[in-house]
Amino acid sequence: MFSTPDCQPNAAIRTIPDSLPVFDSNYLSRELEFNDNALLQELYTQYHIQLADLRTQLDEYNPQLQSPEYIEHFSHRLKSSSHAVGALRLAACLESLEVAALNNLPELQNLLGTTRMLVNHTLDAIETELTRLMEQQQ
């Protein structure tokens, strides 16, 4: 199983592998060993809501007013969900973002940009998958 790497203070930021898919639509059902269209729709919808919230939080983040702890908190929370749902590239990015925020590293700004881009790509992919699942159900 794709395990969540540890996040520790002073850990080095890892490069996000190009080989990781933005979204693996088989990941969740494969890892959790179920194949239930309705449940998948429910879980993807829940994740989509959280990811849309993350996009808002990213848009509202102001480094002059908020500490990196703000970033650390939501990146920690979302990295597990992203792994679980199969948004593997975003999960890897959030892991790096968490390390950068935890250690207040200069890479933080670049990673925020990458995270914004990946959040948008992942949201698009989830919407596509939700549409496919709904069509399949009908």
Next chain:
Amino acid sequence: MIIAPRQQILILDDDRFFTHLVRRLLTRNNHVVEECSEPSRLDPTRLAGFDLILLDVMMPTVDGLQMLEVIRKYAPDTSVVLTTAIDQSMIDRIILQSAKIGIRLIGVLNKPFKSADLTAMIESNACYSNAYVALTVTDATQQNPLAEERTGIPLHQSMAV
């Protein structure tokens, strides 16, 4: 196939996707599940009503160690499974602390996990006995042979449950 008896389970986690996912998996097996994403608002006197608590050890408002103390005080007979995406040294510390204060720690689930792992934990709780807990604590420390070294807490102290 062994079907675990129906249990009252509480999920304490600030990740709503995770709580939703776990609740759906557990209710499919007929367990009664409640979720709480803001443990700081939880009435601790309600904890004793649960057979099992799935506890995220890293939440923004309450940390895992604090929450274990609350569980020990208000629900000493309730079992706990730690859910985590944190580093191993922190997990070791929490395992040993759980043993020290007498928490019925059934195991640790690293997020994300397979549904079979979750089911195994729930079934373990159904088979709970004092001997089983002693074994679990022994296993937990044996699986982490460097735990004593990393945490500085002697294992014999943690085993005195």
